[in-house]
Amino acid sequence: MKKFMKVFVLVPFIASCRVCAYAYSTEHHAVNMGRDLLNVVASPIKAVVYEGPRDIKQMYQYEVYGREKPEKRGLLRYKLFALWSAPAVELKAVINGLVQSVSFAGDFCKELLSIPFSD
Helix, strand or coil, X not given: CHHHHHHHHHHHHHXXXXXXXXXXXXXXXXXXXXXXXXXXXXXXHHHHHHHHHHHHHHHHHHHHHCXXXXXXXXXXXXXXXXXXXXXXXXXXXXXXXXXXXXXXXXXXXXXXXXXXCCC
C-alpha cells in the first residue's frame, strides 16, 4: 500500500514539473559554431585594440586624478607611476582576451560534437 501511495503521489508531481526542452537544429549548431569561431579570433584583437586602452585610461584616471586628498591629485610621481603600470594593464587585458578565446574554442568544440551525436 505504501508503494502504491508513493507512486500515486510522485507520478503526478513529476508530470507537473516537466520542462519543455527543444533540441537545436543542425543549422542552429552551425550558427553557434560560426559565432564561436569568430570570437576565437576576435577576442585577442578586441583585448589589444579596445579593452587594453580602456583599462589603461581608467587606471591613469584613478592613479593621477582619483586621489582622496586634493593636494595629491595630478602630481608628477603619480603620472610616472601610471605610465610605468600601463604595460602591465595592457598585458592583463591581452591575457583576458586569450582566456576568452580558449573558452570560445571549447564552446565551438561542444557545438561541433552536438551535431553528429544529436544533442
